[in-house]
Each structure stands twice: as structure tokens, then as C-alpha cells.
Amino acid sequence: MLTRNCLSLLLWVLFDGGLFTPLHLQPQETLEGEPTGNVVTAPERRIPALRVKRGWVWNQFFVLEEYMGSEPQYVGKLHSDLDKGVGSVKYTLSGDGAGTVFTIDETTGDIHAIRSLDREEKPFYTLRAQAVDIETRKPLEPESEFIIKVQDINDNEPKFLDGPYVASVPEMSPVGAYVLQVKATDADDPTYGNSARVVYSILQGQPYFSIDPKTGVIRTALPNMDREVKEQYQVLIQAKDMGGQLGGLAGTTTVNITLTDVNDNPPRFPKSIFHLKVPESSPVGSAIGRIRAVDPDSGINAEIEYTIVPGDGGNLFDISTDEDTQEGVIKLKKPLDFETKKAYTFKVEASNIHLDHRFHSVGPFKDTATVKINILDIDEPPAFSKSFYTMEVYEDTPVGTIIGAVTAQDLDVGSSAVRYFIDWKNGADSFFTIDGMEGTIATNELLDRENTAQYNFSIIASKVSNPLLTSKVHVIINVLDVNEFPPEIAVPYESYVCENAKPGQVIQIVGAADKDLSPAGQRFSFRLSPEVSTKPNFTVHDFRNNTAGIVARRSGYSRRQQELYFLPVVIEDSSYPIQSSTNTMTIRVCRCDSDGTILSCNVEAIFLPVGLSTGALIAILLCIVILLVIVVLYVALRRQKKKDTLMTSKEDIRDNVIHYDDEGGGEEDTQAFDIGALRNPKGIEDNKIRRDIKPDALCLPRSRPPTEDNTNIRDFINQRLRENDGDPSAPPYDSLATYAYEGNGSVAESLSSIDSLATETDQDYDYLSDWGPRFKVLADMFGEEESYNPDKVT
Numbered sequence: 001m002l003t004r005n006c007l008s009l010l011l012w013v014l015f016d017g018g019l020f021t022p023l024h025l026q027p028q029e030t031l032e033g034e035p036t037g038n039v040v041t042a043p044e045r046r047i048p049a050l051r052v053k054r055g056w057v058w059n060q061f062f063v064l065e066e067y068m069g070s071e072p073q074y075v076g077k078l079h080s081d082l083d084k085g086v087g088s089v090k091y092t093l094s095g096d097g098a099g100t101v102f103t104i105d106e107t108t109g110d111i112h113a114i115r116s117l118d119r120e121e122k123p124f125y126t127l128r129a130q131a132v133d134i135e136t137r138k139p140l141e142p143e144s145e146f147i148i149k150v151q152d153i154n155d156n157e158p159k160f161l162d163g164p165y166v167a168s169v170p171e172m173s174p175v176g177a178y179v180l181q182v183k184a185t186d187a188d189d190p191t192y193g194n195s196a197r198v199v200y201s202i203l204q205g206q207p208y209f210s211i212d213p214k215t216g217v218i219r220t221a222l223p224n225m226d227r228e229v230k231e232q233y234q235v236l237i238q239a240k241d242m243g244g245q246l247g248g249l250a251g252t253t254t255v256n257i258t259l260t261d262v263n264d265n266p267p268r269f270p271k272s273i274f275h276l277k278v279p280e281s282s283p284v285g286s287a288i289g290r291i292r293a294v295d296p297d298s299g300i301n302a303e304i305e306y307t308i309v310p311g312d313g314g315n316l317f318d319i320s321t322d323e324d325t326q327e328g329v330i331k332l333k334k335p336l337d338f339e340t341k342k343a344y345t346f347k348v349e350a351s352n353i354h355l356d357h358r359f360h361s362v363g364p365f366k367d368t369a370t371v372k373i374n375i376l377d378i379d380e381p382p383a384f385s386k387s388f389y390t391m392e393v394y395e396d397t398p399v400g401t402i403i404g405a406v407t408a409q410d411l412d413v414g415s416s417a418v419r420y421f422i423d424w425k426n427g428a429d430s431f432f433t434i435d436g437m438e439g440t441i442a443t444n445e446l447l448d449r450e451n452t453a454q455y456n457f458s459i460i461a462s463k464v465s466n467p468l469l470t471s472k473v474h475v476i477i478n479v480l481d482v483n484e485f486p487p488e489i490a491v492p493y494e495s496y497v498c499e500n501a502k503p504g505q506v507i508q509i510v511g512a513a514d515k516d517l518s519p520a521g522q523r524f525s526f527r528l529s530p531e532v533s534t535k536p537n538f539t540v541h542d543f544r545n546n547t548a549g550i551v552a553r554r555s556g557y558s559r560r561q562q563e564l565y566f567l568p569v570v571i572e573d574s575s576y577p578i579q580s581s582t583n584t585m586t587i588r589v590c591r592c593d594s595d596g597t598i599l600s601c602n603v604e605a606i607f608l609p610v611g612l613s614t615g616a617l618i619a620i621l622l623c624i625v626i627l628l629v630i631v632v633l634y635v636a637l638r639r640q641k642k643k644d645t646l647m648t649s650k651e652d653i654r655d656n657v658i659h660y661d662d663e664g665g666g667e668e669d670t671q672a673f674d675i676g677a678l679r680n681p682k683g684i685e686d687n688k689i690r691r692d693i694k695p696d697a698l699c700l701p702r703s704r705p706p707t708e709d710n711t712n713i714r715d716f717i718n719q720r721l722r723e724n725d726g727d728p729s730a731p732p733y734d735s736l737a738t739y740a741y742e743g744n745g746s747v748a749e750s751l752s753s754i755d756s757l758a759t760e761t762d763q764d765y766d767y768l769s770d771w772g773p774r775f776k777v778l779a780d781m782f783g784e785e786e787s788y789n790p791d792k793v794t
Contacts, residue, residue, distance in 0.1 A: 060147040061111070065119040066155055075102065075148060078109035080131040082140045090134045095127035095145070102127065102148065111148075119150040120187045152189035154249060158198045158239035160184050163253030169220060171227035171259040172358075179209060179218040184239030184251055199244035203252065205235030213244070218255060227259040228296045263301035263356040266365035267293040273370045274348075276330070280338040281378040285331060288317075292327045293350035293367055300354050302326060309347040309368070317373070319348060330371070338377040339411050345372045381469035382408035382418045382461040388474040389459075391441065395449040395482050403432075405440040406473060408461035416465035423458040423472065432477070434459060441475070449479040450515055483575035485515040487524050489583045495550060496601065497538075497565070498592035499557050506541070506549040507587070512571045514579075522546070522573055529568035529582055538567050538587065550585065559589045 061076045083089040093104040093111065102125070104111050130143040160182060167180035188195035200216045202209065210221040218235065235255040242248030269291070276289035295302040306319045306328035316334045321327070328348060351366035359365075384406060391404035410416045420439045422432065432455070433444045439459075455477040462470040490513040497507050512524040526540050526548035537557075541549045550567065565587040572580040590601040768779035 060124075060149050062149050062151045063113050063117060065117050065150045065153055067113065067116050072103070072112035072114045075111040075113055078104065078111065078129050078131075080109075080141055082131065083109075088134055089140060090132045092130050092132060093127055094130075094143075096122075096125040098127055101125065104129070117150045118155075119152045119189060120156060122150065123189075124149040152192045152195055154188055154193070154195035154242060156187040156195075157249035158184035158186045158241055158251040160237075160239065160251060160253035163255075165253065165255040166258075167218070167255060168258045168260050170262050172224050172262055172264055173220050175220055175223050177220040179220060179257060180255060182211075182216040182218065182237055182239075182253060182255065184216070184253075186241050188241065194242045194245070194248075196241060197243045198239045198241055201238050201240070201244070203236040203238050205233060205255075205257075208233055209235050209257065211237060218257075225259055226264075227261050228265065231259050233257040233259075261298045261301050262359070263297055263352060263354060263365070264359045264362065265296045266363065266367065267295040267302075267304050267350045267352060268367050269293045269350065269369040271369065273372060276371065276373045277376055278332075278336065278373055279376045279378050280336040281380060282332050282336060284333065284335055287329050287331050288373070289330045289371075290322075290327045291330070291348060291369065291371065292325070293369075295326070295352065301352070301356075303353045304328075304350050305353050307349050307351075309349055311346045314346040316344065317346065336375050337411070338375045341375065343372065343374050345370065347371070377412070379466060379469060380410075380412055381471040382410050382463055384408045384461065384471060384473040386473070388476065391475065391477045392480055393443065393447065393477060394480045395447045396484075397443055397447060399445060400442050402440050402442045403477065405438065406434075406459050406461075406475065407439055408471065408473075410463055416463040418461050419464060419467075420459055420461050423460050425457070431455060432457070441477075447479050449481045450485075452479065454478050481516050483516050483573065483577060483579055486579035486581035487512040487514040487522070487571045487573045488581055489513075489569075489571070489585075493585065495585055495587045496590045496598060497552060497557055497587050498590060498596055498598070499559065500555070500592060500594070501552045501557060502555055503552060505552045507538075507552055508550040508585075509543075509547055510550065510569070510585070511547045514573055516573070516575060516579075522575070524574070525572045527570050529570050532568060536567075537565055540567075540569055550587070557589045559591070563589055565589070 063073060063075050067073045078091050080089060080091075087107060090106045091104055091109040092106070093099075093102065101113060101115060101117070102111055103114055125148045126145060127148060128143050128145050131140040132138065133140055163182070165180055165182060169177055169179045182200065184198050184200070186196040186198055190196035199213045200211050201213060202211050206221065208220070208222050208225065209218055211218050216237075216239075218237075233256075235257060236252060237255055238250050238252045240248045240250040270293075274289075274291045278288045282288055291306075293304055293306075295304060304321060304326050306321055308314045308317060308319050316332070316336070318331045318333050319328050320331065322329050328350065330348075347368055347370050349366055349368045355365055385408070386406075389404065389406055393401070393403040397403070406420065408418050408420070410418060418439075419436050420434050421436060422434050424430075431443065431445045431447060432441055434441050439461075441459075456474070458472050458474055460470050460472050462468075490511040493508055493510055495508040501507065510526070512526070514522050514524070516522070524546045525544075526542045528536060528540050537553055539551050539553050541551050543549065548569075550569075567585045567587055569583050569585055570580055571583060572578055588601055590598045592598050765779065765782035768775045768782065771779075
């Protein structure tokens with residue numbers, strides 16, 4: 001702080017004491033174009049007025065930053081030639097910081113800075129000044145602009161904006177190898193003095209690294225720095241302004257430098273001999289041991305490749321590199337056998353994959369070690385002499401016949417006896433048996449190649465001393481064919497001969513098939529049966545390629561004379577014993593055209609003479625079927641319509657029965673419905689005369705005695721009832737007396753009065769009250785009548 005204040009005081013003395021005078025601007029013209037003699041002077045110093053076109057001229061002013069004085073800092077003075085010193089001129093100031101940072105004495109024109117300024121915050125201020133007449137308030141001069149620059153002092157230390165730094169350099173690099181360039185920034189004005197002139201130096205990190213004082217480039221200072229000795233370095237860098245002179249400000253940063261690896265170290269085995277113990281039962285491909293060479297390098301420079309040097313036992317083993325641990329993994333390529341060889345010795349070489357040619361002079365980048373492997377004896381299961389067995393047996397071989405044998409041995413020291421048995425998995429295994437001691441396989445059932453041609457099963461061998469140790473072998477038994485089936489015609493042939501066939505013409509080619517299977521292939525021969533060898537109509541020609549042709553012996557075949565011919569053909573095979581069969585072929589006589597194309601055979605011949613082809617016959621049959629279908633549909637529709645009419649009538653009757661309480665239109669209404677359907681079937685059987693229509697014969701007029709107005713309704717009904725009962729031809733015109741027939745088993749029986757007897761027997765109508773509300777009117781009517789009967793009054 002003391003240094004800063006001293007520098008500020010020194011600069012103030014230089015300016016305020018008149019050692020420096022402000023530079024003048026070039027003469028400028030006023031708005032009116034008239035020259036004026038106004039000038040701006042430095043403090044305590046007046047510049048003689050010059051005859052220029054502008055009333056006042058000035059250059060930029062300077063003010064010290066970070067001014068710490070008790071009084072406002074004097075900046076400069078404004079003065080106009082029009083100012084006679086009598087107080088008639090007023091000076092005004094406007095622009096950046098006017099009134100807040102800078103003030104002006106309105107009378108004298110003195111400018112002061114009223115607070116401390118920081119150049120790094122704002123390096124200059126642009127203001128405008130004007131001289132105004134106090135009395136008229138009019139400007140004496142046009143408003144002019146000037147600049148006040150903040151004079152820099154060394155108040156900011158250099159800073160490393162990107163620090164701390166991280167860098168790397170390969171190990172074993174020569175002196176002067178480039179590492180990194182650092183840069184410090186000083187906020188002070190680089191154009192003024194040495195405040196922003198930075199010099200770099202190393203405070204910590206020597207003698208390994210050096211730095212250029214001007215550029216900040218860090219380089220190696222020692223040769224052959226080894227990463228395996230020391231990998232990390234921390235370097236402290238200082239940046240100092242003022243060109244590094246005393247009193248300059250400084251800043252520091254840290255640079256962490258890492259030596260990267262190069263392949264400058266070969267792999268080395270920690271020991272020259274590696275001993276491994278491996279059980280003889282180890283499976284092929286399994287890892288039986290690991291060895292490791294040490295390489296102090298890292299990354300790809302430490303990758304090691306292992307190889308087996310050709311030698312004793314090397315072909316039984318293989319070695320590969322574990323990428324994670326860089327170990328050599330020894331694997332088994334072939335099975336081991338303690339009884340054959342008990343130990344193996346070979347050499348393994350370890351070498352780097354990625355070599356650096358700069359270090360070839362160090363020596364070969366590989367190392368060699370010896371590996372000794374001792375085989376451990378393991379109690380092993382028996383070993384079969386073959387990996388699988390194939391046997392053959394003829395079908396129909398007698399049961400118990402030995403067809404082959406399997407052999408297994410215990411190869412361990414102090415070998416044990418072996419027992420054999422079949423691994424039963426399905427019913428087919430029961431066709432064979434095995435001798436548990438000898439391993440011989442025999443048939444257990446008769447074999448038939450036509451049913452099963454091959455048998456597959458497994459045989460297990462176990463040690464007597466340790467039955468848990470077993471081994472298995474696969475056995476295939478092929479059943480050989482015995483010629484037991486005669487050959488037959490391969491497929492049934494439909495043979496034809498034309499009526500116009502010529503002698504020697506081949507009418508059919510036939511082949512043969514045999515269920516037996518001959519390893520060399522079957523050979524079949526064809527010939528006619530001896531019973532037809534004399535004057536045959538047809539003969540057989542053997543083509544000696546397992547086929548034969550049926551040949552016509554004559555011409556003039558006629559369907560009218562004979563439609564079918566039967567030709568017995570004898571077929572023999574070539575196996576031993578020879579089997580043969582007689583196959584009868586049916587040959588039909590047909591009518592053919594001149595080219596031998598068949599035109600007709602059998603039933604079709606009846607129609608073909610008329611000139612009808614097969615297509616025409618099919619068309620005729622289709623037409624007949626269509627006509628029959630049309631007739632059947634027509635009859636069915638007629639029946640359906642008739643049935644619908646009957647159903648409609650029945651529905652009408654059924655509807656009237658439901659509304660049986662319809663009283664109709666009176667005695668003259670005879671067309672309401674067919675009353676005959678409501679009659680009692682029993683009454684109909686007794687009287688066959690229809691009573692639902694008016695008879696043709698005229699009936700004698702019935703005498704009807706006059707009735708008085710006060711006649712009892714019961715007498716009226718009884719009278720009418722007697723008239724109807726006595727007249728069988730009279731229809732029941734009074735519909736009021738007709739009710740629906742309830743059917744057999746009804747408690748009420750028939751309610752109709754048509755069949756009622758004309759008796760005066762008293763009846764009890766109390767049961768009508770139990771039939772519900774529909775019969776309430778009848779129950780009340782007959783109940784009143786009974787209550788007024790004088791005969792029952794006691």
C-alpha cells in the first residue's frame with residue numbers, strides 16, 4: 001500500500017508541478033465559422049491564446065487510479081477566452097461519471113475526481129463541457145467532448161487462469177523435451193510501464209524441469225528419467241510482473257507432470273524352473289497350470305506372449321496369455337496316461353508383443369523358463385479297445401448264437417477284473433444278451449430284418465474293485481437279410497390290348513419288387529407259367545434289367561368273343577435260395593383307333609357306337625340330375641303351401657277357443673266360427689249327424705208356447721233345452737249355451753248344454769264359487785235361483 005501511494009504522489013507531482021503539459025488538439029472550426037481564442041490549460045499553468053477557429057482546444061486528461069488522498073484528486077481546468085474573470089461565465093460538465101465521479105467548479109472550470117478509480121474496471125471516461133453566460137443562460141461556446149483516461153498503476157498480480165496444469169512426457173526423453181506451456185495474465189495496462197510485463201520461473205521442480213522466462217514453455221532438464229523409478233512430478237511455477245524486478249507482483253500455479261511408459265524393460269521370469277502336478281484324468285482342453293513373467297512396464301508395453309519351445313512333450317500341451325493378469329495358462333491338448341508316461345519337461349518363452357526400436361540395444365526383449373509336469377496316477381474306469389463296435393448277424397439266427405464280443409481293460413497299476421452289462425433303455429435291447437465275464441454278445445430272440453434292420457445300444461464296463469468306475473461303448477448290430485420272400489409285381493397294372501393289335505406288339509411293361517434286401521442288389525427274371533406255354537395269346541419278354549414286356553402273339557382280338565384274358569407270369573430272384581412267385585395279370589380287350597389310342601372298354605362301349613363321348617355322357621347325367629332336383633323342389637313347395645293353409649285355419653280356431661267368452665252376434669250369427677270343433681268328442685261319436693250346419697231337409701216347425709213377460713228365466717232355458725235335445729237336426733243357434741270342451745279328466749267336465757239331459761234333477765252349483773272370478777257371475781246367478789226354490793224350503 002505504501003508503494004502504491006508513493007507512486008501516486010510522484011505522478012501527481014509530475015503533472016501538478018507543470019513538468020508535463022497537455023497536448024493540444026488540432027485547431028477546429030466553430031459552428032459559426034468564427035475563430036476564437038479559448039484554450040484549456042493544465043493546472044497552475046495558462047497556455048497563451050492562439051488564433052484558431054475554435055474557442056477552446058484540449059487533449060485527453062489523465063487521472064491516477066486507486067488515488068488514496070484525503071482531498072479530491074485534481075484532474076484539470078477548463079477556461080474560455082470569453083471568460084474575463086468577472087464571474088459572468090458558468091462551466092458545465094456532462095457525460096460518463098459527471099457529478100458522480102467527476103465534478104467541475106462552475107466559476108473556475110476546475111475538474112476534480114471525487115472517488116477512487118480502477119482502470120481495470122473502466123479505463124477512460126468520455127465527457128462533454130460547455131461555457132454558458134450566467135445572465136442570459138445561453139451557451140457562449142458549442143458543447144465539446146473530451147476524454148479523461150485513468151492512469152494505470154501496478155495493482156494486479158499475474159494470474160494463471162488455466163491452472164493448475166496436468167502434463168505428461170515420455171520416460172527416457174532427452175534434455176529439452178517439450179512438456180507444456182503455461183500462461184499468466186496481468187490485468188494492468190500493457191502499454192504503460194512494466195506493470196503487465198511478466199517473467200516466469202520455477203520455484204519447485206528443479207533440476208528435473210526448466211521453464212522459459214518469457215514464453216512459459218516447460219521442458220525436461222535431465223536425461224533418461226525412468227518411470228519405473230519415479231512416475232509423478234509436481235512443479236511450482238511463478239509469474240512476476242515489472243519484468244521480474246524487485247517490487248513486482250507475483251502469482252504461482254502448480255503443474256503435475258507424469259512420465260508415460262515406453263517399452264524399455266523386457267519381461268523376466270522370477271525363477272528358471274516351474275513345477276506342476278497334473279492328474280492323468282484331466283480332460284483335454286482344461287487348464288493344468290499357470291506361469292508368469294514380470295514386466296515393469298505398463299499398458300501395451302507390458303503385454304507378454306508365451307510360446308512353448310519345441311521339445312520333449314511339447315505337443316501334448318498348449319499355452320496362452322491371460323489378458324487380465326498377463327499369465328501364461330498351460331492347457332492340455334491330448335489325454336494323459338500315467339501308465340504310459342509319468343513326467344514331461346519343456347521350455348516356455350515369454351516376449352513382448354509391442355517393441356520399441358529405440359531400446360533394441362538394451363538386449364533381447366524375451367526370457368525363457370523350464371516347465372516340469374509330473375503326472376499323478378488316478379484310479380480310472382476300464383478302457384474299451386474300440387470307440388464303438390459294429391457287428392452283423394443274419395435274420396432268423398437261432399437264439400443264443402454269439403455274434404461278437406467287446407473288450408475292456410483296467411489300465412491302472414494292479415489291474416482289476418472287468419464286468420460287462422447292457423445299458424437297458426428300451427425294449428429293443430432285450431433281443432441280445434452279454435456275458436458279464438467275457439463280453440460276448442448273443443441273440444436272445446429271433447431277429448427279422450423286415451421289422452428291424454439295425455439295433456443300437458450301449459454296453460457298460462465296470463471294475464470289480466470299484467464298481468462306481470464305469471465306461472460305456474456304443475454297439476451297432478446290422479441284421480443281414482436271408483432270402484425268404486419271393487419277388488412280386490411292383491405295382492398292380494391295368495393292362496389293355498387293342499382289337500387291332502399286331503403280333504409282337506408290347507402292350508405292357510412290368511417290374512418286380514422283393515421284400516428281401518440283397519447287398520449286391522436283386523436280379524429278377526420273368527417267364528410264362530408252363531400251363532399256358534402252349535399256343536398262348538400273349539407271351540413275356542424279359543428285358544434283363546428287372547423289367548419285362550407283355551407281348552401280343554397274334555392279331556384279331558375281339559371283345560365280343562372274349563373281353564378278358566388272364567396271363568400267369570412267373571418271377572424269380574437271384575438270391576439263395578431262389579424264390580419265385582406266379583402273378584396273374586388281367587388283360588382287357590378294348591377298341592382303339594389306328595394310332596393305338598383306346599376309345600372304349602367295358603360298359604362305356606354301349607354308348608360309344610351312338611357317337612357319344614365320355615364328356616357328353618357326363619353332361620347328360622348332369623342335366624338329368626338338375627331336372628330331378630327341380631321336380632323335388634316344386635313338390636316340396638306345394639306341400640309347404642298346403643301345410644301353411646291348414647296351420648292358418650287351426651290358428652283361427654285356436655284363437656276363438658282362447659276368447660271363448662265372446663257371445664257373438666246373437667241367434668242369427670252362424671258364421672262366427674266352426675262350432676263343431678268345440679263339441680264334445682263323446683257326443684260326436686254317439687250322434688254322427690253334423691250339428692254345426694243347417695240340414696238340407698226341412699224340419700217340421702216346432703211349436704213354441706208363448707212366454708209371458710214374467711216367466712222365470714230357468715223355465716225358458718229348460719224349454720229351449722228340451723227342444724234342442726229332441727231335434728237332432730237343429731243346430732245350436734244359441735251360442736250362449738255353448739262352452740269349450742275341457743277334455744277328459746277335467747273336474748268340471750263339459751260345460752256345454754248341448755249334450756245335457758232334459759232331467760229335472762237338482763244340481764249343486766256351489767263349486768262355481770271355487771273356480772275363480774271368471775265364474776263369479778254364473779255362481780251368483782245359479783246361487784240366487786237355488787235360494788228361491790220353493791221345493792227346498794223346510
